[in-house]
Amino acid sequence: MAHSGDSVLILDFGSQYTQLIARRVRELGVYAEILPCNATSEEIAAVNPRAIILSGSPFSVYAEGAPRCVPEVFTMGKPILGLCYGLQLIAHEMGGEVAKSAHREYGRAEISIEDKRSRLFKDIPDNSTVWMSHGDKLNKIPTGFHVTARSVNAPFAGIANADESIVALQFHPEVAHTEFGTKILSNFLFEIAHLKATWNPADFIEFTVAEIKQRVGDATVICALSGGVDSAVAAVLVHRAIGKQLKCIHVDNGLMRRDESAEVVHTFRDHFGIDLDFRDASDLFLDRLAGISEPEEKRKIIGKAFIDVLAEEATKFRDAKFLVQGTIYPDVIESLSFKGPSATIKSHHNVGGLPEKMDLKLIEPLRELFKDEVRNVGRALGIPEHFIDRHPFPGPGLAIRVIGEITREKLELLRSADAIFIEELRAQNLYASTWQAFAVLLPVQTVGVMGDERTYEKVVALRAVTSVDGMTADWAHLPHEFLAHVANRIANEVRGLSRVVYDISSKPPATIEWE
Numbered sequence: 001m002a003h004s005g006d007s008v009l010i011l012d013f014g015s016q017y018t019q020l021i022a023r024r025v026r027e028l029g030v031y032a033e034i035l036p037c038n039a040t041s042e043e044i045a046a047v048n049p050r051a052i053i054l055s056g057s058p059f060s061v062y063a064e065g066a067p068r069c070v071p072e073v074f075t076m077g078k079p080i081l082g083l084c085y086g087l088q089l090i091a092h093e094m095g096g097e098v099a100k101s102a103h104r105e106y107g108r109a110e111i112s113i114e115d116k117r118s119r120l121f122k123d124i125p126d127n128s129t130v131w132m133s134h135g136d137k138l139n140k141i142p143t144g145f146h147v148t149a150r151s152v153n154a155p156f157a158g159i160a161n162a163d164e165s166i167v168a169l170q171f172h173p174e175v176a177h178t179e180f181g182t183k184i185l186s187n188f189l190f191e192i193a194h195l196k197a198t199w200n201p202a203d204f205i206e207f208t209v210a211e212i213k214q215r216v217g218d219a220t221v222i223c224a225l226s227g228g229v230d231s232a233v234a235a236v237l238v239h240r241a242i243g244k245q246l247k248c249i250h251v252d253n254g255l256m257r258r259d260e261s262a263e264v265v266h267t268f269r270d271h272f273g274i275d276l277d278f279r280d281a282s283d284l285f286l287d288r289l290a291g292i293s294e295p296e297e298k299r300k301i302i303g304k305a306f307i308d309v310l311a312e313e314a315t316k317f318r319d320a321k322f323l324v325q326g327t328i329y330p331d332v333i334e335s336l337s338f339k340g341p342s343a344t345i346k347s348h349h350n351v352g353g354l355p356e357k358m359d360l361k362l363i364e365p366l367r368e369l370f371k372d373e374v375r376n377v378g379r380a381l382g383i384p385e386h387f388i389d390r391h392p393f394p395g396p397g398l399a400i401r402v403i404g405e406i407t408r409e410k411l412e413l414l415r416s417a418d419a420i421f422i423e424e425l426r427a428q429n430l431y432a433s434t435w436q437a438f439a440v441l442l443p444v445q446t447v448g449v450m451g452d453e454r455t456y457e458k459v460v461a462l463r464a465v466t467s468v469d470g471m472t473a474d475w476a477h478l479p480h481e482f483l484a485h486v487a488n489r490i491a492n493e494v495r496g497l498s499r500v501v502y503d504i505s506s507k508p509p510a511t512i513e514w515e
């Protein structure tokens with residue numbers, strides 16, 4: 001379905017950076033859509049692109065089975081930007097010559113601009129740093145093309161045809177390491193393709209809502225609302241499209257934080273008027289977890305219990321045809337094959353297996369977006385800020401924060417300590433600057449003293465980390481006075497906890513969660 005404003009089509013030849021190109025283009029205010037490189041002419045025409053970007057690829061253009069696109073791409077008369085493999089493909093298709101490079105280039109490189117009149121390099125210094133990642137290089141440029149930039153190992157770091165309707169770069173302007181990358185992309189969009197910057201979250205919502213309406217028709221759609229940001233944004237978006245045809249289910253697995261289920265029900269049922277079924281399945285989960293202390297076994301039991309409960313709940317909606325999932329781009333495993341039906345997706349433990357079991361098709365309206373883009377869409381949908389800025393919370397919930405065996409009593413202790421920690425972080429404006437913060441209940445008892453009494457009670461660890469993506473993390477350097485205040489409140493207010501420790505491990509070697 002075509003977007004009403006100006007769109008850029010990105011043809012994906014399998015690069016790990018394809019999504020990043022789309023993100024950068026959207027950040028510049030232009031709608032970008034990705035299609036696998038083998039998209040048909042009709043599929044391409046349906047996007048109605050005003051410009052086309054050819055992505056990189058792990059392949060060599062001269063290798064057998066190297067990915068190609070339909071030849072019409074080059075004859076449509078739309079401005080084309082080729083990046084890395086995209087450059088090599090343009091050269092290959094237009095009579096240039098590509099071969100294995102004697103000097104592979106990975107990482108930082110210096111380019112110098114050769115064509116000072118190039119619109120692609122408008123307002124960019126003659127010398128700058130770029131990010132290269134290629135093992136092949138151009139030996140001969142196609143007739144009618146000229147060199148626009150060079151690097152030491154890539155004498156053809158940039159090429160263009162005479163009117164710059166086809167431009168190509170050996171390096172990656174989409175990555176942050178390329179100093180003037182965003183400016184280069186902006187020059188392509190606005191100086192060469194003359195596009196208008198009209199794309200914003202409201203536009204995304206309008207477009208996606210129309211698309212969902214068209215796809216769903218009058219079918220029933222179900223959604224497991226966990227309380228996380230992604231499933232919340234996905235649900236509200238689908239609700240805006242199809243209203244009462246959306247049936248949400250929130251399962252309390254007994255492993256949620258204090259008042260969390262109540263808040264989910266209140267926000268979505270009362271505030272948004274979403275048709276939401278609430279199922280308290282805590283007994284089922286906690287009974288199945290009794291006596292289990294091994295973390296992976298806990299995860300498996302919880303995953304299986306989720307599917308069992310959801311499948312049972314979903315029998316109320318036998319005519320359901322679709323399942324909404326809050327999959328976002330980082331969940332989509334970066335596979336070397338180009339995107340399309342074959343792309344591998346991380347199985348969200350909470351719905352894994354359900355689509356097959358119930359023969360449901362997936363609706364994943366956020367699968368092209370990054371977390372901060374999802375948050376902006378959520379804000380534009382009117383989801384309250386304290387919901388939008390929430391820290392990530394693991395699917396297995398508090399089960400992996402009660403170290404060892406889980407009991408209801410231990411969960412309550414943990415909830416109390418956790419609630420104090422989070423409340424104080426919010427009160428002191430430290431919540432937003434931490435990536436994730438929580439309490440962990442340790443399976444040890446230590447000696448303490450209260451009044452004249454010797455006590456022998458449990459220990460809680462506080463964990464707070466800073467991170468960009470959760471892949472690596474540093475412990476948050478929270479002020480000592482703040483930690484002292486939280487520890488004091490916990491010891492005074494939570495009966496059964498007399499000792500509080502702060503985790504100062506980074507990831508790696510530790511992980512964010514303790515289990």
Ligand code: XMP
Nearest residue numbers: 299392393394395396436470507511512513
């Ligand atoms: P780790 O502990 O591996 O966590 O450093 C990285 C991020 O993932 C979250 N996490 C999980 N999320 N199911 C989830 O949905 C899980 O089993 C799980 N384990 C960890 C963790 O909270 C952090 O944000």
